[in-house]
Amino acid sequence: MILIILCFAEARGQTVPSQSALTVDEAVRIALDNNLGLRRSTLETAGKKRASDRSWNSLLPSLSASAGISHPSSITGPVSPERNEWTPGISLSASFSVSTAVIENIKKARADYEAGLLSREMAGQELELQVRKLFYQILLLQANKELVSQSLESARARYEESAALARAGQASRLDERSARVDLENQRPQLRNAETLYANALDSFKAVLGIEQETELRLQGNLEYDGTVVAGESSGDDSLEAAVLRQGIKALEAQRKAAWHEAYIPGLRFSWNANPLYDNEAWNDNAGSFSITLGINIDSFLPWSAAKTQMDALDDSIQSSQLQLAESLRNREDRIRQYERTIHQSRETIEVLALNVELAESTYEMYGEAYRQGAADYQSLRNAGDSLLQAKYQVQQEYYNFIAAVLDLDKELNRAFTF
Numbered sequence: 001m002i003l004i005i006l007c008f009a010e011a012r013g014q015t016v017p018s019q020s021a022l023t024v025d026e027a028v029r030i031a032l033d034n035n036l037g038l039r040r041s042t043l044e045t046a047g048k049k050r051a052s053d054r055s056w057n058s059l060l061p062s063l064s065a066s067a068g069i070s071h072p073s074s075i076t077g078p079v080s081p082e083r084n085e086w087t088p089g090i091s092l093s094a095s096f097s098v099s100t101a102v103i104e105n106i107k108k109a110r111a112d113y114e115a116g117l118l119s120r121e122m123a124g125q126e127l128e129l130q131v132r133k134l135f136y137q138i139l140l141l142q143a144n145k146e147l148v149s150q151s152l153e154s155a156r157a158r159y160e161e162s163a164a165l166a167r168a169g170q171a172s173r174l175d176e177r178s179a180r181v182d183l184e185n186q187r188p189q190l191r192n193a194e195t196l197y198a199n200a201l202d203s204f205k206a207v208l209g210i211e212q213e214t215e216l217r218l219q220g221n222l223e224y225d226g227t228v229v230a231g232e233s234s235g236d237d238s239l240e241a242a243v244l245r246q247g248i249k250a251l252e253a254q255r256k257a258a259w260h261e262a263y264i265p266g267l268r269f270s271w272n273a274n275p276l277y278d279n280e281a282w283n284d285n286a287g288s289f290s291i292t293l294g295i296n297i298d299s300f301l302p303w304s305a306a307k308t309q310m311d312a313l314d315d316s317i318q319s320s321q322l323q324l325a326e327s328l329r330n331r332e333d334r335i336r337q338y339e340r341t342i343h344q345s346r347e348t349i350e351v352l353a354l355n356v357e358l359a360e361s362t363y364e365m366y367g368e369a370y371r372q373g374a375a376d377y378q379s380l381r382n383a384g385d386s387l388l389q390a391k392y393q394v395q396q397e398y399y400n401f402i403a404a405v406l407d408l409d410k411e412l413n414r415a416f417t418f
Contacts, residue, residue: 021219024135024418027208031131032124034209041123045116048109055109061096089276099266104257111250118246122239129410131207132418136402138200139222143395145193151388152186158380159183161371182381222398238331238413244324248317255313262299262306268292331411338408345401352394359387 032038069088159179166176205212237245273287299306366383369375402418409416 021217023219024132027135027204027218028128028131030208030210031127035127036209038120038123038127041116041120045113045120048113048116052109052113055106058102058105061094064091064093066091087276089274091272091274093270093272095268095270097266097268099260100264101257101260101266104253104260108250108253108257111246111253115243115246115250118239118243122243125239125410127207128416129406131204132406132416133403134200134204134207135218135220136222136399136418138197138204138218139220140395140399141193141197141200142218143222144392145190145197147388147391147395148186148190148193151384152183152190154384155179155183155186158384165371178381222395222402237328238411241324241327241331242413244320244327248320248324251313251317251320255310255317258306258309258313262296262304262310265293265295268294335408335411338404338411341404342401342408345397345404348397349394349401352390352397355390356387356394359383359390363387 067088067090069086159176159182162176162179166173201216202212205214205216210216269289269291271287271289275287296306298304301307363380363383363386366375366380370380405417
């Protein structure tokens with residue numbers, strides 16, 4: 001049996017009422033609410049939104065004001081009486097810069113925020129897929145536990161029947177001992193199945209972010225009646241590709257901003273005033289207003305910091321474009337593989353369901369033959385093992401089908417079918 005080892009979520013705390021059965025949709029909701037990784041992602045996205053909303057503030061003028069008082073001093077002699085007084089003063093300044101780089105930086109902040117939104121959505125999608133697959137994995141382990149339990153009860157019934165037949169002289173003591181050995185061998189198998197189920201349930205609670213002591217019952221099944229219709233594709237890229245596209249957009253905006261800062265002149269307006277109180281009147285002869293057009297000359301050098309920065313951004317853009325192309329190619333391959341797996345599972349489920357019917361009929365025939373002395377115990381035991389294996393194979397294939405459909409849903413960026 002395959003035991004999925006999952007990366008546990010970091011959240012804890014929310015409880016689930018023990019009297020209610022948990023559906024897969026409710027489990028997803030709890031996981032999305034509790035996961036600390038998603039909370040961090042939400043907080044980071046909120047910070048990027050705030051930066052985007054406030055990016056226009058670089059267009060605001062810079063203002064400053066100060067006030068003070070001064071007194072003349074001299075190291076060569078006393079200060080003249082007419083200057084020996086405290087003089088108050090005020091300093092005011094304002095500046096305003098205009099540059100095309102400001103507009104590009106605003107676009108970059110917006111692109112960063114949109115990339116954060118997509119990353120948050122992709123993290124939520126990954127968590128939802130993990131929760132849904134683990135939910136059905138637990139149902140598979142639960143079904144296996146129930147099948148092993150049924151097998152144990154069948155082994156107990158076979159032992160009691162063999163013992164009764166042996167006492168009546170209709171079966172050998174060897175058959176009775178063999179039936180007892182089979183019964184005892186079933187006990188550790190049941191214990192192992194119970195342990196696998198309990199471990200998976202603990203992992204599921206950790207992913208949901210609920211306390212391990214919480215009693216949890218799952219409401220669902222692995223049955224597939226052939227009428228399940230998958231949801232329609234959104235028609236968009238996978239979220240992975242969307243995140244890469246938006247990342248390229250953010251890098252291109254950053255590159256444009258760096259280019260404008262390096263090669264486009266900036267216009268700066270500045271004004272300052274320094275009025276002083278002198279001779280019972282305010283005097284402002286030191287104020288000024290200036291207009292400056294400036295550009296960084298060193299940016300035109302091939303080894304400048306600005307040129308190095310843009311070269312690095314060009315490399316990052318090309319690398320991201322290659323990563324996007326690889327992601328799209330791999331996505332097409334995965335879609336074809338999932339579709340083949342789904343088609344194969346549909347056919348396999350039909351065949352295995354027939355196998356179960358045949359195994360049940362065979363087991364009943366051997367049971368009747370054994371009671372009449374026309375079949376040995378070994379044949380009866382083999383028939384019982386075949387029936388158990390056939391039932392479990394059906395459950396396993398149900399899970400394989402559901403898991404493939406969920407994976408395909410994620411690749412097509414559509415609502416999860418199961």
